[in-house]
Every structure is written in structure tokens, then in C-alpha cells.
Amino acid sequence: MKFATTLVSLAAASLLAGCSAIDALHTANVYDDLNNAGVISGPAASVDQVALRSGTASYTGLGVVTASDGTAATAYLGDATIRVDFSSATVSGDIAMYRAKGGLDPATDPQAFFDAVQSDPDGFLLSMGDASGTATLSNGSVAGAGFTATASSGNLDYGGTTVVVTGGIVTGEFTGSSANGVRSLESSVTGTVNGTATDQIGLYFAAAE
Numbered sequence: 576m577k578f579a580t581t582l583v584s585l586a587a588a589s590l591l592a593g594c595s596a597i598d599a600l601h602t603a604n605v606y607d608d609l610n611n612a613g614v615i616s617g618p619a620a621s622v623d624q625v626a627l628r629s630g631t632a633s634y635t636g637l638g639v640v641t642a643s644d645g646t647a648a649t650a651y652l653g654d655a656t657i658r659v660d661f662s663s664a665t666v667s668g669d670i671a672m673y674r675a676k677g678g679l680d681p682a683t684d685p686q687a688f689f690d691a692v693q694s695d696p697d698g699f700l701l702s703m704g705d706a707s708g709t710a711t712l713s714n715g716s717v718a719g720a721g722f723t724a725t726a727s728s729g730n731l732d733y734g735g736t737t738v739v740v741t742g743g744i745v746t747g748e749f750t751g752s753s754a755n756g757v758r759s760l761e762s763s764v765t766g767t768v769n770g771t772a773t774d775q776i777g778l779y780f781a782a783a784e
Contacts, residue, residue: 598674599700602637602652606693609636612783614756615693620749622719627754628661634757636782638670639685639692640710640731642738643775644768648679649736650688651706655780657757659717666715666722670780675706675733685762685779706733710740710778721748722757726764726778738776740766745778756783 609615614636638655641648653672659665679688692699708731715724724747728740743764750756758781766776 596697596701599697602674602692602700603696605635605637605654606696609756609781609783612751612756614750614758614781614783617750617756620720620751620754624752625661625717625720625749625754630662631658631660632784633658634668634782634784636780637689638710638778638780638782639689640670640672640728640738640740641679641683641685641688641777642731642766642768642773643681643683644771644773645681645775647677648681648683648775649675649677649733649738649768650679650683650685651675651708651710651731651733651738652688652692652703653706653710655782657712657780657782659722659757661717664717666712666717666724668712668715668724668780668782670710670778672706672708672710672731672733674700674703675731675736676703677734677736681775685777689779689781704733706731708732708738712745720754721746721760723747726762728766736769738766738768740764740776740778742766743776747780756781758782
């Protein structure tokens with residue numbers, strides 16, 4: 576009986592490690608695409624470059640939501656999809672979470688967490704657990720070389736922690752000579768952590784065509 580239990584435990588651990596490795600590879604590949612497109616640290620697009628765009632565009636990348644209850648923070652990592660209609664100057668999008676990490680410093684910044692995962696996606700992803708839920712950007716608008724959007728979410732679940740983004744504004748900018756990338760700059764977001772209201776929530780994303 577003990578031997579059978581051990582085999583089950585080893586199989587479960589192997590499956591979990593496999594999922595983590597797949598997530599790590601996926602994350603590393605997306606980061607490579609973002610770096611190659613100059614989205615993470617490249618120059619912002621100019622107003623004229625954005626004005627030359629027309630029609631619709633879909634940008635894919637990664638996003639982070641961090642939330643603190645004042646004692647510890649939880650950071651969620653997910654796939655970001657940002658949709659822009661240049662003709663009507665509207666923006667929408669979502670971040671579908673797949674990994675998270677808890678017990679972080681309450682002051683954890685979403686962009687700093689994004690950068691930390693980028694520096695070692697394999698090691699960092701292996702230290703994270705499965706997460707679910709989607710953060711949404713809506714009612715967004717393009718203005719000049721930047722944009723603003725309203726943030727919200729359903730339940731973002733990780734372990735025993737549930738975060739809900741109830742509102743707030745995210746601002747960002749286009750990047751590249753052809754506005755082929757987008758990244759957020761600031762967020763002023765509110766929500767709840769396990770049902771308790773907090774304004775210590777941050778959101779960051781970077782995505783490329």
C-alpha cells in the first residue's frame with residue numbers, strides 16, 4: 576500500500592513538473608517574441624506613427640496582476656491579448672492567468688515581477704503554482720501615441736487566494752516604428768483579496784503583433 580501511494584505521489588509530481596516546464600517554455604518563447612519586437616524595452620511609437628495605422632490589430636504577449644492584503648502579495652501571470660481598432664480608436668483585451676505565486680512582499684510591483692519572471696522563466700515558473708481567471712480591459716480609447724482602458728476581472732484563483740479586480744484605469748503606449756507593440760505604463764486599480772477591499776492592486780502587460 577505504501578509503495579502504491581509512493582508511485583502515485585511520484586506520478587503526480589512528475590505531471591506537475593511537466594506542466595511547469597511547458598509553462599516555462601511557453602513563457603520564455605513569448606518573452607523572446609516580445610524582445611525581438613522591441614516591446615519590453617524598445618522606444619515608444621510617435622503620434623504620427625500611430626496615426627498612420629488603420630483597421631484592426633491584435634497584440635499577444637504576457638500580463639501580470641499583483642494584489643496585496645497589506646501583509647503579503649500574490650502575483651498572477653497570464654497570456655495577454657490586446658485588440659485595437661485604429662479606425663474607431665478603441666482598445667479592449669484580456670489576460671488569461673495560468674501561473675501565480677503568493678507570499679510576496681506587499682509592495683511587489685507588477686512590472687518588477689514581470690521582469691523577474693523574464694530573467695529566469697524556467698526557475699521562476701517552477702516556483703509558481705497553477706492559477707485561473709481572466710482580467711479584462713474594456714472601454715479603452717486611443718489618444719495620441721497612448722491609450723487608456725478600464726480594468727476588471729472575475730475570480731483570479733491561486734491556492735487559497737481569490738483576487739477580484741473591481742475597477743480602475745490602466746494607461747499605456749504603443750511601441751515600435753509601426754506601432755507593432757503595446758505596453759502598459761501605469762495602473763490605478765481597486766479590488767478585493769478574499770473578499771476584503773484593497774487598493775493595493777497593480778496590472779502590467781506587454782504584447783506584440
